Amino acid sequence: MHLEAAALRFGDRTLWSDVNLDVRPGEFLAILGPNGSGKTSLLRVLLGQLKLSSGDIRIAGKPVTRGNPAVGYIPQQKNLDPNTPLRGRDLVRMGVDGHKWGMGLRGRVIRQQVDSLLDAVGATDYADSPVGLLSGGEQQRLRVAQALASDPQLLLCDEPLLSLDLHHQRVVSALIDQRRREHDTAVLFVTHEVNPILDLVDRVLYLVNGQFRIGTPDEVMNSETLSELYGTTIEVFEAAGRLIIVGADDNHAHHEAAQPRGELI
Numbered sequence: 001m002h003l004e005a006a007a008l009r010f011g012d013r014t015l016w017s018d019v020n021l022d023v024r025p026g027e028f029l030a031i032l033g034p035n036g037s038g039k040t041s042l043l044r045v046l047l048g049q050l051k052l053s054s055g056d057i058r059i060a061g062k063p064v065t066r067g068n069p070a071v072g073y074i075p076q077q078k079n080l081d082p083n084t085p086l087r088g089r090d091l092v093r094m095g096v097d098g099h100k101w102g103m104g105l106r107g108r109v110i111r112q113q114v115d116s117l118l119d120a121v122g123a124t125d126y127a128d129s130p131v132g133l134l135s136g137g138e139q140q141r142l143r144v145a146q147a148l149a150s151d152p153q154l155l156l157c158d159e160p161l162l163s164l165d166l167h168h169q170r171v172v173s174a175l176i177d178q179r180r181r182e183h184d185t186a187v188l189f190v191t192h193e194v195n196p197i198l199d200l201v202d203r204v205l206y207l208v209n210g211q212f213r214i215g216t217p218d219e220v221m222n223s224e225t226l227s228e229l230y231g232t233t234i235e236v237f238e239a240a241g242r243l244i245i246v247g248a249d250d251n252h253a254h255h256e257a258a259q260p261r262g263e264l265i
């Protein structure tokens, strides 16, 4: 994934500009920043849903297109409608072949693919239950399987751990980590809370109010760099392998208060 002199503006508001970034295969990039700093919008550019205002963007050397099978996407967690008739294996199957239902040999191949994806995320046991009745963590594992179904080279994750308990946060982040290690898939992971993934992160892109820093967690997640970026005093402490960030109120308040959103699709 290659961004060159990339900028995104809405009217006279610049979300970010002059972003130069190469993400290599297998790299894990965390995208951090307060509400409204343009994290989701960056993913939407990579998904071909938004156009850069200026600059260039390439995925695996090619221009961005919508529905690119080289790009997998795990959207923000939303609880599914309890009345949906879809089963877990239907969700995963849509990732494999869209909404077309394969017949004959192709149908069998697709069934095997779906089974192995379900197995890879540990969802076989509940693959035939209506998805709306599954827990948030179970639903999220299915979304990971769906996102991996097209064998993507780039995996975009938009706060995939939000509303998951600690155990399921670990399960889902381990699945994503396993994917990039075994298949060299690059991961872009938007999050308000870096601690659950701190051990996995190679580099951080930290966006604040049109400014940004890119570097290793040590280079970016320190008092000096974040104070500069926020334009106010930010203290970063390390305790028991976790980062405690004091002063970045909006950012901090958001993840402290993160609760299941309970929206229906």
Ligand SMILES: Nc1ncnc2c1ncn2[C@@H]1O[C@H](COP(=O)(O)OP(=O)(O)OP(=O)(O)O)[C@@H](O)[C@H]1O
Residues within 6 Å of the ligand: 010, 015, 033, 034, 035, 036, 037, 038, 039, 040, 041, 042
């Ligand atoms: N199509 C659009 N037209 C105009 N403004 C937009 C559009 N899409 C997003 N925005 C604005 O751009 C800003 C950045 O939105 P974005 O969702 O990228 O932020 P974010 O960093 O992901 O925030 P959050 O942490 O709250 O999810 C917001 O203020 C949003 O209202």
